[in-house]
Amino acid sequence: MPYCLNPSCQKPNNPEGCRFCMNCGKNLQLKGLYEAIALIGQGGMGRTFRAVDRGRLGQPCAIKQFLPQFREAQLMEKAIALFESEAAQLKALGSHPQIPELIAYFEEEGCLYLVQELIEGENLYNELQSQGIFSEAKIYQLLEEILPVLQFIHDRQVIHRDIKPDNIVRKKEKGKRKRTKSQSQIPNSPQNNLVLVDFGAAKAFTTDTAGRTGTLIGSAEYVAPEQARGKAVPQSDLYSLGVTCIHLLTGISPFDLYDDVSDRWIWREKLQAPISSHLANILDRLLARAIANRYRSANEVLQDLSSLVNLSSAIAPRSSDYPQHYTQTYVQIRQLQELLSLGQWQESDRLTNKIILELADKPKIAEITADDIDNIACDVWMAIDQAWMEFSNNHFGWSTQKQIWQSIGGKLIYNEDTYWEFANIYEKFSDRIGWRRPRWLNLGLSPKVWRKYENLIFAIASPRGHLPSLFFWEGFNLVDIVLYRLEICRQSREKL
Structure with a gap:
């Protein structure tokens, strides 16, 4: 129904098909x-x-x-x-x-x-109010989608000057299939669906004789120090984006995330859930008060987002064939890298297990099928394997286990007719990597018994290939299937 734009009109709503307002006569x-x-x-x-x-x-x-x-x-x-x-x-x-x-x-x-x-959707401030604080995965998604937009406008000599949750809108996705509860917690977006709006404060890089880019424009909670002095630069937008992120992570006004007494940000102390040091360090650099200590460009932030042990190539989605965006998984892989870098081998083993279970949507490894293995993206398998190999100096990891498996005659494909051959190789494999031990000490011919999971050796001094273990520990019948999947992924990567 046509709506009258006359500010003084008392009855602005009009019937369909009207060309002139039935109340005040204005052209509609x-x-x-x-x-x-x-x-x-x-x-x-x-x-x-x-x-x-x-x-x-x-x-x-x-x-x-x-x-x-x-x-x-x-x-x-x-x-x-x-x-x-x-x-x-x-x-x-x-x-x-x-x-x-x-x-x-x-x-x-x-x-x-x-x-x-017309941008149909909800801005991030309203999303914060309706859905609660943002997860680390959603903050990664926000940065990965908005930083290229900032680089785009900065390359064209434009500063937005009003970056805040209200001015970032998540577009509604048209014709989208209904997601499961577990899927709805993960941003589902191979294509970017965050839009930067309200360019009313935007200004070109042109300066006056005093070197200013304009008077104070923007929202006080998010504005960079130099912008408050009328000297906005492209890095001012990066600062405001950092403030936007800590607001969404904590749900607390940025005014209350800065301590004037100690002259420092205290946002880390206000987090309801811990985040990786990787993301925290990126946010701290975005929030640096001195421009010289801040990122020089949006592209530089993007490089840092995927710089941890240079695994960006293994963590970036390559194919639109996968229906689920793996943002949450990428965050978990970054967490895995951090645990491995600290030598926290058992925690890393458990997280590896958790990642696969969540992607397969199964409560136990024993319930995972070969189809589940095939449906998990190669990028995930290779990123996890590369992390284990990188931080253990090739002592641990599926690639190392594959070398050992094949060295004792193991094949990458078995079927029901060759089950006993597989079982025999699996026992030899377990003996080689230390998952079984002699029943009696100092007796070379002693029968072997399986170690309990908690009695495995979660140290770099354990036998080569000893870890990761929990995945194969509960699903021993998946060993050849996973190693075969890894080989297929490796071959596919080499063809790219």
Whole structure:
């Protein structure tokens, strides 16, 4: 139903098909093309409407109507400049899938209007209120999706100057299949679905004779120190993004995450759940008060996100064939790397087991099938194996176990007819890597008995190939299947 844009109209809703407001007589179509249908937001600078573009076969769009609540000449001049700046910056940036497209900008009957792409979805501030604090996985996703947008605008000499949860919108996904409860906790997005909005504060890098890029613009909770002094630089957006992340991680106002007495951020002390030191260190550098101590560019942050032992190539999704985005798994793999780097072998073994169980959606390893193994992405198998190999200097890991398995005559494919051959090789394999021990000490011919899991040797001094163990410990029949899957993945990677 057409909605009248006359601010004084007492009955703005009109029947379908009306060209003029039945209450005040105003033309309901701007430029004969853009028709508002519902008010979706308003503030001190104006109103925003859901609308349709009749020139584009009724395609949805958004109309921003400039309607400031003040009349002081100086403030009005500045407000008009900001409104016009948004149109200019959107036009300069051109087309980007994560920035609203500018459709039109014009004046009509004494009012300024901006028509742009309608972004259907919820901003991250509202998402925080409705769903609670963000997980580490969601923060990784936020950084991985928004940093390229910042690099895009910075390359075009534009500073956003108002990065905050309210200005990052998660687009609704059209035609999306219903997800299970476990899947809904993981961002499902091979394609980016976070959009950076509200370029009203954006400004080009142009400076005046005093070297300023403009007066203080932005939201006080998120603004960088230099921007507060009227000297915004591209790194100011990175600072605000860091503040956005710690707000979403803690659910606490950034004002309460900085201690003025000690002059330092205390966000780590406010976390409800621990996060990896990898992410924490990245956020601390984004939040550095001195520009020289901050990242130089959004690309540099992206490089750091995947720099841990240079496993980015193993952790990045390569194929759209996999229906589930592995963001949570990548976080777990980073955690695995940290545990391994500290020599926490048993904790690493348990986490390896947990990752596979969650991806297979099974409560126990013994319930996992060959199909489950095949359905887990090669990137995951290779990332886990590479982490074990890297931090143990090739002493542990599935690749090491595969070498031992094949050295004693083990094959990578067995079937039901060759089960006893497999069982015989499995016992020899277990003896070689120390999962079985003699029943009596000092007797070479003593029968072997299986160690209990808690009695395995969780130290680098254990036999070669001793770890990871828990996965094969509970699902011994999967040894050849997993080693074969790893070989197939390796061959596929070499062909790329």
